Amino acid sequence: MDIILQQLVNGLSLGSVYGLIAIGYTMVYGIIGMINFAHGDVYMVSAYVTAIAIALLSFFGIESFPVVILGTLIFTIFVTGVYGWVIERVAYRPLRGSSRLSILISAIGMSLILQNYVQISQGAKQQGVPTLLSGAIRFDVGDGFVQLTYMKLFILCASFIGMGVLTYIIQKTKLGRMCRATQQDPKMASILGIDTDKIISTVFVIGATMAALAGVLVTLDYGGFDFYVGFIIGIKAFTAAVLGGIGSLPGAMLGGIILGLSEALFAGLISSDYKDVFSFSLLVIILIFRPSGLLGKPEVEKV
């Protein structure tokens, strides 16, 4: 019993991180119908920015946890947001209106550029950040215990707050309304006076900030990272986005949580060798019965 509860905790915290990164994939797909393969590497960049932020803050003698974490979050989200904006500007905007395939190739190229740029500028070494928050809450369950580290608790809270704020922005604000309008019909939206190029840029920035939030949380939790760290987690997050229905915001969050939970439970109860096989089998089964994902809307071909 305690073991299953512990696996739920593990899965939930992993899944919420997948969800945060999946948001970037799903929003970009929703608005311009492309898969931003450089998104995993934006996450990777944010891990480095996190380390730089912590180093800067400790250089100025700031040690207290709330200040460090807040400063790191603001700095990382800002810098990574700028990366998201520049990537859209440089790699995707010049290709607006060309075939999906060329944008896809451009995305793969961007991903390689980011990896190699970080490898050359920061070195190929494994990097690490010091532990900022240690300790854990322990719940006794039966004759065992469930342990929730403060860091995991922080990840859960921060990612749910992040998702909540984003949902509010998309559903309730003017900016969100313009995003949704652009997603539904870009041409009509621009006729009605919405600057669609600006909205698309904004969406890239939002995706990058969510990846940055995940980057800060994961980097602080696991400590170590390298220039290749965005690859596997990017693929997992992309899977989560497809699982939940690509293009759908709640779908990305749901997909992330389902993927995290299924990985943790399968690895914990059956075998960690085959957990990825299980996750992808789950994806295949869901796509057989719901081809556009759990919460996705079927694409209507306009004639």
Next chain:
Amino acid sequence: MSNAVIRKTLVSLAVAGSVTLAHADVVIGVAGPHTGAYAAFGAQLWNGASAAAKAINDAGGIDGEMIKLVKADDACEPKQAVSVANRLVDSDEAVAVVGHFCSSSSIPASNIYEEAGVLQVTPASTNPGYTDRGLPNVFRVCGRDDQQGDVAASYIVDTLGAKNVAVIHDKGTYGKGLADAMKSTLNAYGVKEVLYEGLTRGEKDFNALVTKIRSVDADVVYFGGLHSEAGPFVRQLREQGSKAVFISGDGIVSEEFVSVAGSPKYVDGVLMTFGADPTSYAAGKEVVNQFRADGIEPEGYVMYSYAAMQVVAEALKQADLDPIKAADWLHGHKVETVMGTKSFDEKGDLLVSDYVMYEWDDKGKYSMLDM
């Protein structure tokens, strides 16, 4: 030959992709992960091999021929290992190779070298499959995973008296090979592992596996793999409150193990098997001092790579630079290296292996245990 010349050669290689080198020099490849997640080990290889080559050249080279080193980057990827091996053989016309680092690279590359009649001496690949396939051109100056596994298993049974042993590997040639070797010796001692599982290289979250280890009450966790996974793994083990002894092999011999774990406090008490301190040999004292004077800590595989280069140079010298004859010669003769006298059996393995147990402390350093 000065360092600047080596550097210039490398730059021109990097720019042109391939350059045909003058035949008057003896071209030797140094192959390993010079980039990628395991680049720290590539740097160790290069530091050791280039220092040895410089010392040999300063002393007149091999029968008057200067050694010219070529850096070959396999990033620990089997596919890339094959392509750099082909490049070394075809366009660089290397007669010998020091490397590769990862077993999963050394094994496929060794076939290329065998076809081309190139001598291969690895300072680090410990998988038995490297020499067990009966190739005439392969040698190693390190031990084998089955020897390493023996040492770990007997330590677990005799010294720790452990009952519940969890065996975890990274599904790679080296990691799984090492874990399997340890497991079979462990079973021979009559101890059956309580858990045998693989994790995925490149991931950072092993919490689900850690919880499973906790559920079987493991008092020892044996990990076959490299430091980039071992770091987060041991950290998450400690964060979930497990006090199991963490034991691994020579794949975590790098100070980066501490930085990926996040803090020295997580690696405190971690055990690992590795060859007896390579800097402790009397024959290597001067070289060790020279390294430290140059600001290079001779950690991990630096001295092994130095010794591998010496083995290559000595064999080529005895065989008039013919790599096939050099391999023949090595099978029956002893070579003096900075790590003592090395002699090889008919497969190319060392006759005497020297694995001992090391322990990491709370300062993030490792030291040999008395056994």
